[in-house]
Amino acid sequence: MKHKDHYDDQYVLTLAEKLSGVFPSFDAAGFSNELTGTLEDKELFGRFDCIVDAMEKYLTADYAENIQGFYQLLGPELTKAEGMFNFGWWLWPIGRYVERNGNQDWQVSLAFLKELTKRFTGEYAIRSLLKEHPQEVMEELVLWSKDRNVHVRRLASEGVRIRLPWSQKLFVALEEFDLFSEIMTNLKDDPEKFVQKSVGNNLNELYKDAPEKAEWLISQWQKTPSSKAQEWIIKHGRRNQK
Numbered sequence: 001m002k003h004k005d006h007y008d009d010q011y012v013l014t015l016a017e018k019l020s021g022v023f024p025s026f027d028a029a030g031f032s033n034e035l036t037g038t039l040e041d042k043e044l045f046g047r048f049d050c051i052v053d054a055m056e057k058y059l060t061a062d063y064a065e066n067i068q069g070f071y072q073l074l075g076p077e078l079t080k081a082e083g084m085f086n087f088g089w090w091l092w093p094i095g096r097y098v099e100r101n102g103n104q105d106w107q108v109s110l111a112f113l114k115e116l117t118k119r120f121t122g123e124y125a126i127r128s129l130l131k132e133h134p135q136e137v138m139e140e141l142v143l144w145s146k147d148r149n150v151h152v153r154r155l156a157s158e159g160v161r162i163r164l165p166w167s168q169k170l171f172v173a174l175e176e177f178d179l180f181s182e183i184m185t186n187l188k189d190d191p192e193k194f195v196q197k198s199v200g201n202n203l204n205e206l207y208k209d210a211p212e213k214a215e216w217l218i219s220q221w222q223k224t225p226s227s228k229a230q231e232w233i234i235k236h237g238r239r240n241q242k
Contacts, residue, residue, distance in 0.1 A: 004044040006089055007051065009036050015051070015093070022069040023059060031058045045166070048096040055097055063104040067112050070094055077118040081150045081194035088120030099125035103132045110140060117155045123167075126159040130172045138172065138179035145186035150194060156183050157198040162205040173202070174210055181217055189227040196233050203237025 012035045016028040034054050039047045059066050073094070078084060095116060102109035106129045113122035113129075130137050144156040158164065160173050160180060173180040187199045206214040218234055 002044075003085075003089070004042075004047055007044070007047040007093070008039060011090065012036060012039070012051070015090070018073055019055075019059070019069075022072045023061065023066075025060050027058050031055075034058075045096075048093050051093040052097050052100055055093070056101070063101055064108050067098070067105075067108050070097075070112065071115065074115060074119050077149070078151060081154075081192050084120050084151070091116065091120040095120065095122060095125045098122075099128050102129050106133050106137070110137060113155070114144065114152055117151045118149055121151070121158070122155055123158040123164060126155065127164070127167060127170050130160065130170060134172045134176050135179070138176045138183070142179060142182050142186070145183045150192045153187060153190060153192075154195045154198050157187055157195065157202055161198070161202050162209060171209070173206060174213070177213060181220070184217060185221065188221055188230045188233060190229055196229055197236065200233045200236030200239075203233065204239060207237065207241060 012032055016026075016032045019031070020026045020028040031054050034057070035050060038050055042050065059069075061069070074091070078087060095113075098109050098112065098116075102113075102125060109125070110129055113126050116122045116125075126137070138160070141156040141160065144152045147153050147156075160170070160183065162169055162171060162173055164170070184199055184202060187195055190196055190199070203214055203217070206217070214237065218237075221230060221234075
């Protein structure tokens with residue numbers, strides 16, 4: 001089953017029911033009628049955009065109030081590193097809504113994404129916040145890189161990738177390199193492969209745009225005792241180097 005196939009007419013009805021449960025003024029019938037039969041010919045992100053268009057039309061509260069309502073939809077946290085696409089996939093349009101509108105109140109958005117990523121991921125939504133508030137958001141991600149929750153730590157890395165798949169390039173890793181280095185250094189010995197892959201991918205992408213920075217970062221790591229996690233991350237990061 002392709003990702004896009006999850007977001008069909010039945011999904012619209014289910015989401016409408018969930019939204020009406022936390023937003024008393026939400027017009028579930030209007031929302032559903034507007035979307036039913038319109039998604040089948042669209043690809044994944046086209047479906048998301050149609051759904052978010054309708055959410056923006058039928059959610060009548062202001063942005064911060066809508067976010068408070070979304071908290072009530074999240075459900076239990078994932079108990080393992082894996083599983084976000086198996087259990088949290090239905091939250092993707094919620095993240096897309098934040099991606100589009102998050103800079104209306106970036107601090108409210110950032111706090112919500114920390115909770116969202118414990119159920120699904122905030123890696124796309126956080127990039128719009130990083131574009132507008134790079135230093136402030138990166139400073140928060142330094143803290144997230146030391147969080148006990150594996151999904152929060154992973155987002156601290158994944159969200160700042162230069163070439164995140166399905167997303168526009170983002171160069172905050174270069175523009176805020178000191179903070180980027182601090183995040184990567186905090187994660188270089190992470191025990192979870194889920195996080196290690198993200199850090200390795202970050203390093204690999206850094207090599208493509210600023211290989212001297214990638215080599216400098218590794219040289220700093222190698223001044224202290226290594227670990228199996230760090231060795232794997234460096235190997236993964238250098239996988240395209242001759």
